[in-house]
Amino acid sequence: MEIILALLFTVVLGFVVKHIFFPFRNVNEPPCIRGCIPWFGAAFKFGKAPLEFIKQARLKYGPVFTVYMLGKRYTFVTDEEGFQAFCTSKDVDFEQAVQQSVQHTASIPEEIFYKNRSRLYIMMKGRLSTSNLQHMPRSLCQELQKHMEDLGHEGTEELRDLVRHIMFPSTVNTLFGKDIFLTTRDNVKEFEEHYQNFDDDFEYATQLPKYFLKKWSKSKKWLLKSFEKVVLHAEETNPSDDSSKTLWQHVLDTLQGKTFSANYGLLLLWASQANAIPVSFWTLAFILSQPSVYKKVMDELEPVYRKSGKENIQLSEDDLKKFPFIKWCILETIRLRAPGAIIKKVITPMTIQNFVIPAGDLLALSPYWIHRNPKYFPEPNTFKPDRWKEANLEKNVSLEGFVAFGGGGHQCPGRWFAIMEIQILVAMLLCKYECHLLDPLPKESLLHLVGTQQPEGPCRIQYKLRI
Numbered sequence: 001m002e003i004i005l006a007l008l009f010t011v012v013l014g015f016v017v018k019h020i021f022f023p024f025r026n027v028n029e030p031p032c033i034r035g036c037i038p039w040f041g042a043a044f045k046f047g048k049a050p051l052e053f054i055k056q057a058r059l060k061y062g063p064v065f066t067v068y069m070l071g072k073r074y075t076f077v078t079d080e081e082g083f084q085a086f087c088t089s090k091d092v093d094f095e096q097a098v099q100q101s102v103q104h105t106a107s108i109p110e111e112i113f114y115k116n117r118s119r120l121y122i123m124m125k126g127r128l129s130t131s132n133l134q135h136m137p138r139s140l141c142q143e144l145q146k147h148m149e150d151l152g153h154e155g156t157e158e159l160r161d162l163v164r165h166i167m168f169p170s171t172v173n174t175l176f177g178k179d180i181f182l183t184t185r186d187n188v189k190e191f192e193e194h195y196q197n198f199d200d201d202f203e204y205a206t207q208l209p210k211y212f213l214k215k216w217s218k219s220k221k222w223l224l225k226s227f228e229k230v231v232l233h234a235e236e237t238n239p240s241d242d243s244s245k246t247l248w249q250h251v252l253d254t255l256q257g258k259t260f261s262a263n264y265g266l267l268l269l270w271a272s273q274a275n276a277i278p279v280s281f282w283t284l285a286f287i288l289s290q291p292s293v294y295k296k297v298m299d300e301l302e303p304v305y306r307k308s309g310k311e312n313i314q315l316s317e318d319d320l321k322k323f324p325f326i327k328w329c330i331l332e333t334i335r336l337r338a339p340g341a342i343i344k345k346v347i348t349p350m351t352i353q354n355f356v357i358p359a360g361d362l363l364a365l366s367p368y369w370i371h372r373n374p375k376y377f378p379e380p381n382t383f384k385p386d387r388w389k390e391a392n393l394e395k396n397v398s399l400e401g402f403v404a405f406g407g408g409g410h411q412c413p414g415r416w417f418a419i420m421e422i423q424i425l426v427a428m429l430l431c432k433y434e435c436h437l438l439d440p441l442p443k444e445s446l447l448h449l450v451g452t453q454q455p456e457g458p459c460r461i462q463y464k465l466r467i
């Protein structure tokens with residue numbers, strides 16, 4: 001009798017566990033990779049090399065498949081039909097997909113996030129649109145020039161660090177206000193270090209409790225404390241004239257309720273740096289590692305250099321229009337080092353390739369892999385800036401299949417600003433210094449899903465002031 005009861009208990013328990021952790025699903029759903037550990041699912045295998053996992057899963061299961069991890073279902077769509085649905089379907093929602101990550105990383109509560117997101121998005125899209133960026137090159141040039149002076153006459157450094165030391169303070173001063181909190185060298189260093197810790201573990205922080213991320217939590221706390229002072233300063237100095245405000249002051253004007261202003265400061269800081277810095281690094285690395293590309297870039301820059309020399313380079317919006325090849329290099333870099341995945345949440349069941357994707361799934365699109373589809377990009381693994389000749393960049397239209405800034409109605413509002421600042425950085429650095437790479441172009445690490453790919457190995461640069 002006891003044995004029968006024990007057996008019965010085991011069967012009932014097994015049934016309950018199965019239905020809690022692996023609930024019953026419609027047979028028309030895509031193939032699902034679950035792993036064998038309840039709740040964790042395939043998380044460990046996926047986390048070891050996410051980009052490789054997606055590639056192998058596509059080969060094994062076809063273009064649409066689901067991965068069950070950490071209690072969530074991610075349905076990957078990797079072909080054209082899925083790509084169209086991701087960008088245009090009304091059955092998917094961006095806000096619901098990212099809300100929890102925003103809460104985990106910037107501590108912005110759900111109701112505050114929903115109240116403010118679309119207001120902020122509309123404001124930023126307008127403020128950072130190409131027609132509103134005309135005055136930016138001037139202040140960006142001044143900032144970049146100032147922070148490039150720290151490089152001295154010559155030196156050798158990791159290219160990634162060199163780019164960050166110049167870009168980080170320059171962008172912060174441009175978007176948040178000149179020297180609001182980056183007043184001394186030590187100040188800049190401390191701020192940059194905390195930002196770096198925050199960025200390094202950002203991807204893990206979207207998923208893991210903060211107890212596992214001590215260093216990250218400490219830096220987050222430090223950054224939030226600093227932003228409290230920045231909020232006060234920006235409010236005290238907020239001009240009435242719209243055109244004199246910084247982007248940060250526009251954010252403060254747009255927010256409903258001021259309790260979480262510092263948290264929004266942290267979020268804007270991360271969004272404005274997390275991709276722009278690695279893309280700048282890769283762009284310079286691609287240019288410097290290919291002599292024919294480097295020569296074309298220098299030919300383009302020659303008139304500027306002839307006009308202003310290396311000391312006081314001022315670039316206007318019109319000057320930037322004369323550097324189409326540098327812009328193509330940036331876009332080609334972004335194509336090859338694009339984010340591993342961007343996500344939206346399925347809010348009503350939808351059909352893709354005869355599969356029913358249930359509500360609640362996170363629909364994931366991989367710009368990294370889409371950009372390697374030869375249908376959109378022939379010779380997809382080759383760095384070919386000239387392919388961008390075909391894009392109507394004058395009208396801000398990129399190439400078909402390019403989704404590094406997101407797809408559909410939620411494209412990155414900072415994309416034109418990012419391209420502009422990278423264009424100026426590349427032009428100024430290469431006009432001012434003769435540069436050589438001391439290491440071959442590193443491969444991209446396949447470990448990250450969020451944001452621009454990181455290099456797998458070192459990439460040192462040697463630079464010397466031009467005579």
Ligand code: HEM
Nearest residue numbers: 121271272275276279342404405406407410412413414418
């Ligand atoms: C090359 C650099 C950049 C890349 C590759 C990039 C990429 C992206 C991507 C993929 C998204 C998410 C879109 C989606 O999931 O559909 C995004 C969102 C966003 N980006 Fe960027 N970004 C860059 C630079 C910037 C800069 C410089 C800023 C600010 C000045 C910025 C501000 C934002 C903001 C605020 C959002 C959230 C938009 C929303 O609420 O819908 N980004 N970006």
